Amino acid sequence: MRFWRLLLLATPLLAETTWKEVAPILERRCVQCHQKGEVAPMAFTSYAETRPFAKAIRQAVARQSMPPWHAAPGAHSFRNDRSLTAAETATLAAWVDAGAPRGSAPDSSAPASGPRRWKLGQPDRIVQVPGFVVPASGQLPYSFLIIPLNLKQDTWLRAAEFRIDQRQVVHHINAFVRPPGSSYLAGFPVNEVFTPTPAQRSKRHAHERVFDRRQLVLGYEPGYEPMPWLEDGAKLIPAGSDLVFEMHYNPGGAPAVDRSEFALYFAPAAPRHRVVAIDTLRDLDFVIPPHANGFVSQAAMTLARPARLLSVQPHMHVRGKQMNVRIVYPDGRAETVLAVPKYDFNWQTTYVLAKPLDLPKGTRLESTAGFDNSVNNRFNPDPAASVRWGDQTTEEMHIAFLELVIEANGDPEKLFSSLPASPRPTVPAAAPQD
Ligand code: HEC
Missing domain, CATH: 2.60.120.230 (Jelly Rolls)
Incomplete structure (x- = not known):
């Protein structure tokens, strides 16, 4: 009995899996990265683009190297879980095994609108790294950039977003808020990149409170995805604070000039909750x-x-x-x-x-x-x-x-x-x- 059922499921005559079934899965799970201008090296936004990678797709999803997601299933689920369901994996595999047919479906999967400049919408403020020169090789120390925000009053940040310019050389960029009076990089110039020694970086006032020194707003590392923090929750930028970028570049074999940007989204009113990192x-x-x-x-x-x-x-x-x-x-x-x-x-x-x-x-x-x-x-x-x-x-x-x-x-x-x-x-x- 079970044998016959298996045979029935396996028969390709029944319902061949075609691009029509596959396109929505790719759109849901892959295209955020696999489209022109995004992190992945190839686009899966049309049948023609995807077809040459059919075998690689089957392998990657079977090995679970794609989509990139490294949390083991457990008691808690995650809002940004990228992993495929068993049914989605099976559909992708069946499609490849059937020879990756197009069927009668249209060629395209996702709308051709392309990546939006800011995923979270039009920012209230944009701050830029003014052209960081990365050599072809070598090891670079952490570099810093202090940017005065000139906010006259305490301001709530409901979201922030990085737009990374030279992805192949940016190891990470952390954005901190530095409240007035902080010991953090005190005395260093503003609006220009500098590289302090580790001792200069860790200097602090005696008994200085952690959040009076600096507050992490957002970090960019590969795998980063823009997301608002929480409905009705925001991060606080005390009046008179500066923004500090801690930047680490890894030379990638060719010289590059990075002009990454950071977008700030202010909350219109004080939220009920404060988010702290x-x-x-x-x-x-x-x-x-x-x-x-x-x-x-x-x-x-x-x-x-x-x-x-x-x-x-x-x-x-x-x-x-x-x-x-x-x-x-x-x-x-x-x-x-x-x-x-x-x-x-x-x-x-x-x-x-x-x-x-x-x-x-x-x-x-x-x-x-x-x-x-x-x-x-x-x-x-x-x-x-x-x-x-x-x-x-x-x-x-x-x-x-x-x-x-x-x-x-x-x-x-x-x-x-x-x-x-x-x-x-x-x-x-x-x-x-x-
Ligand atoms: C969060 C971003 C992201 C998502 C989501 C994603 N990919 Fe990728 N993918 C990448 C990047 C970056 C690379 C190239 C670097 C690498 O291989 O890790 C890649 C490489 C690949 C490769 C070629 C190399 C390899 O690792 O086998 C395949 C095939 C692939 N992805 C398939 C998929 C499929 C299928 C999905 C959706 C089910 C998917 N990816 C979702 C970012 C992503």
Whole structure:
């Protein structure tokens, strides 16, 4: 009985899978990147463009290397989940196996309108990197650019968007808000690019509050997708703040001049909630031994006030292998919020929870990062090295960036106030690096 049913499903006479069934899947799941002017090297917006890649598509979806999505299925779903359903994968495979026929469907899949300049609409303000010159080769230190925003009053930002100009050389750009009086890069010139020493970068006033020094607005890394933070939630830009770009370029074999842009979208009125990004779930002290595969670094922090968790973004470099982020509630309940079993440094995805999680005061957040410093890691630049925290891709990092929501007039500093000691050492709020 079951045998006959299988045979029936497999018979191509029944209903051959054609471009008509395939085009909507590509449009839904692939075309955001696979169109002219976007990150992927080939477009899938028409049958003619897609047909030569049919076999590669079958392989990529079977291997699950495409669409790029690295979270293991778990208790939580993500708003930006790019993965295919089993039915979609089966349809793509059936189409390729049938010889990738067009059938009688029209050639085109997506509207030919092309990528919009700003995905989130017309910005209120656009800030530009004024032509950063990237040489053909070498290692570049982090560069910085301070841009005064000249905002006379506290302003709420409901969204921000990066438009990256030279994708092949931009490793990352982080945009920070620097409130007036901050120690962060104090004394450096504005509106021009400079490269401070690590010591100059980490200088701070004694007892300076974390959010008085700088606040992360948005980071761009490959895999970045523009998204508003939350309905009725916005980030605060205190009056008189500057915008600071922290920029890291990786030379790509040919000289390039980058003119990336950053768009700001202001909220018309004060929101009910404030969105804050923190980078304190991290381990600054690990040393990965030479040739070690399976080295694990642990980080933990405890919330000293309630907050809602919006998103998690694991960050490691080329030796990063896996990351897990776990929540331990004050009542002892524990759950994994994000598991990335096969980390890929080319895709620094921010995993945005479909349903934000309420975290009571006293909740402990833990992250576990696994590294592969062996020769089996084909991205490993030097298996003989002892590897510590550092800016360069040849060094490592272990951070789980978190976006949290508090009430609009709440004090985000209270997230970090010291609490009774937790079983594992809490990462200090005023960390030495930045
Ligand atoms: C978020 C962006 C993004 C999405 C979504 C995406 N791709 Fe890709 N794709 C890329 C990029 C970038 C490359 C080239 C670099 C690489 O291979 O990782 C690529 C490469 C490919 C390749 C050729 C090389 C390889 O890895 O096999 C195939 C085939 C492919 N994609 C198929 C798909 C299909 C099919 C979908 C949808 C079901 C899809 N991609 C969705 C960004 C994306």
